[in-house]
Structures are given as structure tokens and as C-alpha cells.
Amino acid sequence: MNKRVAVTGIGAISAFGHTFPELWAGLAAGKSAIRPLTLVAPGALRFPNAAEVPDYDPARYFEEKETLLLDRFAQFAAVAAREAVRASGIEFSPDLAERTAIVLGCSGGGKSTEDDGFHHLYGLKEPRVSPLTIARAMSNAGASRVSLEFRITGPVFTVSTACSSANHALGQAFRMVRSGEVEVAIAGGSEAPLSLGFLKAWEAMRVVSPDTCRPFSRDRRGLILGEGAAVLVLEPVERARARGAAILGEVAGFGMSSDAHHITQPSALGAARAMRSALSDAQVAPEAVGYVNAHGTGTLANDATETEAIRSVFGEYTGKLLVSSTKSMHGHALGAAGALEAAATLGALQASLIPPTANFTVPDPACDLDVVANTPRTAQIEYAISNSFAFGGLNAVLVFRHLR
Amino acid sequence: MSDELISRVTGVIAKSQKIPPETVTIDKTFEDLKIDSLDGINILFALEGEFDLDIPDDAARGIRTVREMAEGIEKLLAAKSGA
Numbered sequence: 001m002n003k004r005v006a007v008t009g010i011g012a013i014s015a016f017g018h019t020f021p022e023l024w025a026g027l028a029a030g031k032s033a034i035r036p037l038t039l040v041a042p043g044a045l046r047f048p049n050a051a052e053v054p055d056y057d058p059a060r061y062f063e064e065k066e067t068l069l070l071d072r073f074a075q076f077a078a079v080a081a082r083e084a085v086r087a088s089g090i091e092f093s094p095d096l097a098e099r100t101a102i103v104l105g106c107s108g109g110g111k112s113t114e115d116d117g118f119h120h121l122y123g124l125k126e127p128r129v130s131p132l133t134i135a136r137a138m139s140n141a142g143a144s145r146v147s148l149e150f151r152i153t154g155p156v157f158t159v160s161t162a163c164s165s166a167n168h169a170l171g172q173a174f175r176m177v178r179s180g181e182v183e184v185a186i187a188g189g190s191e192a193p194l195s196l197g198f199l200k201a202w203e204a205m206r207v208v209s210p211d212t213c214r215p216f217s218r219d220r221r222g223l224i225l226g227e228g229a230a231v232l233v234l235e236p237v238e239r240a241r242a243r244g245a246a247i248l249g250e251v252a253g254f255g256m257s258s259d260a261h262h263i264t265q266p267s268a269l270g271a272a273r274a275m276r277s278a279l280s281d282a283q284v285a286p287e288a289v290g291y292v293n294a295h296g297t298g299t300l301a302n303d304a305t306e307t308e309a310i311r312s313v314f315g316e317y318t319g320k321l322l323v324s325s326t327k328s329m330h331g332h333a334l335g336a337a338g339a340l341e342a343a344a345t346l347g348a349l350q351a352s353l354i355p356p357t358a359n360f361t362v363p364d365p366a367c368d369l370d371v372v373a374n375t376p377r378t379a380q381i382e383y384a385i386s387n388s389f390a391f392g393g394l395n396a397v398l399v400f401r402h403l404r
Numbered sequence: 405m406s407d408e409l410i411s412r413v414t415g416v417i418a419k420s421q422k423i424p425p426e427t428v429t430i431d432k433t434f435e436d437l438k439i440d441s442l443d444g445i446n447i448l449f450a451l452e453g454e455f456d457l458d459i460p461d462d463a464a465r466g467i468r469t470v471r472e473m474a475e476g477i478e479k480l481l482a483a484k485s486g487a
Contacts, residue, residue: 046460046461204445204449205445206445206448206461221461264441264442265441301441
């Protein structure tokens with residue numbers, strides 16, 4: 001029989017700071033953490049801004065020797081996982097560790113590690129690259145590091161589906177806990193894409209805003225890239241209650257779909273099918289949903305297409321739905337995006353406060369939703385969904401429920 | 405617009421789209437040539453290389469025809485030589 005799945009720990013490192021309380025405090029205040037990029041020299045790119053993790057010093061979290069083996073994205077995964085596990089209060093005995101899964105999303109892997117190696121090879125004309133390059137850059141380095149830290153010996157893997165990675169990862173973890181395949185799951189996503197070589201590829205794609213991220217605004221000019229990680233600890237509700245753990249929310253359903261339409265252009269049909277599938281998996285009627293944490297990248301194409309998809313799923317009820325894109329504040333952290341947004345959504349359900357769509361200026365008739373513009377709004381919500389739609393046409397939607 | 409400019413622009417489009425050069429004429433729309441948004445970005449990249457230009461996102465937005473693209477290049481070249 002399926003088990004209900006509780007969230008008993010949240011960890012996050014983001015442009016707001018190194019912890020989940022800092023992320024939530026920033027989102028709840030409705031302030032954007034988009035700032036001038038410091039990881040890349042000024043003037044090197046057409047866009048000057050990003051949502052960078054502030055004041056990050058690896059020495060605060062790792063021995064110097066350990067950092068030799070850890071790209072920034074894997075470090076972020078470990079920092080967020082430590083916070084989530086600590087919050088859950090779970091101690092992993094060897095027996096429990098064998099019945100625990102780790103599923104982390106990551107889109108690009110160790111981009112700055114690769115960039116650095118290529119600089120030595122092509123730029124400095126050195127004949128070789130560091131022998132640690134593979135171990136640092138592999139996309140599963142974050143999940144493997146978390147496994148090593150907590151001695152987790154159950155199913156551990158990484159999901160890489162571009163901007164949907166973390167939602168796909170959380171969905172797999174949710175289903176493993178729900179079915180009883182594992183007793184506990186540590187799941188989320190991490191990403192550190194702010195490396196010149198990779199940023200140049202985003203620049204060439206012409207989807208990054210030259211100023212800031214204004215989802216659903218008529219004058220939106222693109223996304224703003226971000227970095228960080230968020231990790232949730234999942235376990236059955238009955239297990240959490242039996243051990244007296246604080247329950248931070250419930251994962252109630254998960255749905256996914258593929259557009260099979262175009263490699264980069266979004267499709268409202270595919271997005272709508274993922275939302276419907278998630279609601280059906282959660283056995284929740286559209287009218288029961290109070291809040292949608294939108295994919296809301298701030299690109300011309302995504303926001304209008306997502307609006308069309310939401311309208312097709314929620315019909316006349318759409319007008320009563322609160323919709324916001326927290327990417328306007330924590331940026332688009334690619335493979336970590338869905339995890340940061342899961343943390344944001346759980347924060348909203350717990351606090352009965354909807355984080356707004358920041359930087360909003362002018363309504364767009366093509367995005368006629370209640371986008372909770374600029375100012376947080378008080379609302380008691382039972383069910384919320386969180387959308388992620390990736391390049392490649394891969395969609396993943398999670399349903400969360402308020403639960404104490 | 406000079407014939408030379410037009411022929412360089414249409415040549416770049418044909419080459420980056422892997423289509424016969426004679427199919428790309430000044431009066432064609434992107435839709436006629438089955439150029440989608442991602443193809444458009446790729447053409448802009450090739451044009452930047454061909455003309456040694458920096459084409460800002462805002463200048464590129466809304467361009468839907470070969471003529472608009474050639475006119476945009478002409479404008480950017482004029483601005484560059486004036487600067």
C-alpha cells in the first residue's frame with residue numbers, strides 16, 4: 001500500500017545566503033537577490049547580473065584537501081544536504097543507511113572545473129589537465145559526496161534533465177518512499193553554472209536578460225542565471241509522526257511529460273499534461289490548488305506558454321489561483337531550480353504567505369494570471385504545485401500539501 | 405542596400421541553414437525558409453562572425469524576414485563605421 005510522504009528536513013544554499021531560513025526570509029520579504037556577477041570579470045558578457053551565492057568560502061565547510069575533489073556544485077549539494085539532515089533529526093544507522101536513497105538533480109555538472117581544464121589545455125597550451133577533472137566534473141559528484149558524508153548505501157543517483165532535473169529527482173525520491181522501496185530519501189538538486197565558458201553559451205542563446213528577471217511582465221527580457229542547491233528529507237508521514245519529528249509539509253503527487261515538439265521552444269500541451277498528471281497522481285482536483293510556483297523563467301516564450309498551459313488545466317478557476325515565479329528573486333539555478341522552488345513552496349504553505357513575483361512592472365495580456373506582483377500575499381493554502389519545464393521539452397510537476 | 409551586402413547576408417543564412425543559396429532571396433520570410441527561433445539565433449551568431457559585429461539582443465528581437473535582417477546589419481555597420 002502506498003504511504004503518504006512527509007518532508008522533515010529542508011536545506012538550501014542560494015543567492016540569499018547559505019541556509020533555508022535565509023532563502024525563505026528573502027522570498028517572504030519579496031526582495032530580489034539578483035546582483036552584479038562577481039565570479040566573472042565585468043564586461044566579459046552581455047549580461048552583468050546573476051543570482052550568485054554570497055560570501056562563499058569553501059573553507060567554512062570543507063577541509064582544504066577535500067575541496068580538491070569537489071567542484072562548487074558538489075560543495076553546494078553537501079552544504080544543503082547537511083542542513084536538511086540536521087533539521088530532520090535523523091541519525092543514519094548502517095541498517096537505515098541501506099534503506100535510504102539519494103536522488104539529486106544536476107544539469108551541467110562541474111562546469112568551472114571543465115572550464116579551468118580547457119583553459120590550461122587550449123589557452124595556456126599545456127599538454128595535460130588535472131587528473132581530478134573527471135571526479136570533480138561528473139554530474140553525480142554531488143550525490144556521491146552526500147552518500148560518502150552520511151554513509152548512505154541505498155539507491156543513489158543523479159537526474160539530469162536540464163531545468164527540470166530537481167523536480168524529476170524529487171519525483172523519483174517521492175515515489176520510492178511512497179512505494180516503500182526506501183524508508184528515507186535525501187533529494188533535491190544543485191548547480192554552479194556561473195563559469196565563463198558556460199555563460200558564453202547562454203549569452204549566445206540570447207535568453208538571458210541584460211538587466212533583471214521580470215516573469216510575466218510585458219517588458220520581460222529573459223532569465224537571470226542563478227546557482228545553489230536545495231535538499232529535502234522525505235520519509236513516510238507515519239514514520240515521522242512515530243519519531244516525533246516536525247513535519248514541514250507533504251509531497252502529495254508527481255507528474256511528468258515530454259513535449260516531443262521542439263528542442264527549445266516550449267509547448268503548452270506538454271506542460272499542461274504534466275500538471276494534469278501530477279494532480280491525478282495526488283488525487284487532487286484543480287480547484288483544490290491554491291498556489292502555483294511557476295516555472296516562470298522570464299523569457300518571452302516560457303511565460304506566455306505557461307500561462308496558456310495553466311489556463312487549460314485550471315479553466316475558469318484560473319482567476320482564483322495565486323501564481324508566482326520565485327526565479328525573479330533566486331534566479332534560474334537550472335538543475336537546482338526545482339529544489340529551490342520546492343523549498344519556496346513548502347515555506348509558503350507553512351507560513352501561509354505567498355512569495356511574490358518580484359521586479360514586476362507591466363501586465364502582459366498574454367500572461368493574464370494573478371502573479372502576486374512584487375508584494376507577498378497572505379493566503380492559507382492546502383495544496384500547491386511547482387512547475388519545471390526544461391529545454392528538450394521535458395516537464396516535471398510536483399504537488400505539495402500543507403501538513404503539520 | 406548594396407547587392408554585395410544582400411548577397412553576403414543571404415549567403416550566411418543559406419550556409420548556416422544548410423539550404424541551397426538560390427532559395428534564400430531578399431523577399432523571403434523566415435517562415436518561408438522554415439527558420440525557427442533557435443535557427444534565428446544561430447544565423448545571428450554567423451552574421452556576427454561574417455561582419456565582425458556585435459548584434460545586441462534588442463536589435464535582433466522581432467526580425468522575421470531576410471530583408472529586415474539585411475537592413476539591421478546595414479544599420480549596425482553604419483553605426484560601427486560612424487563610431
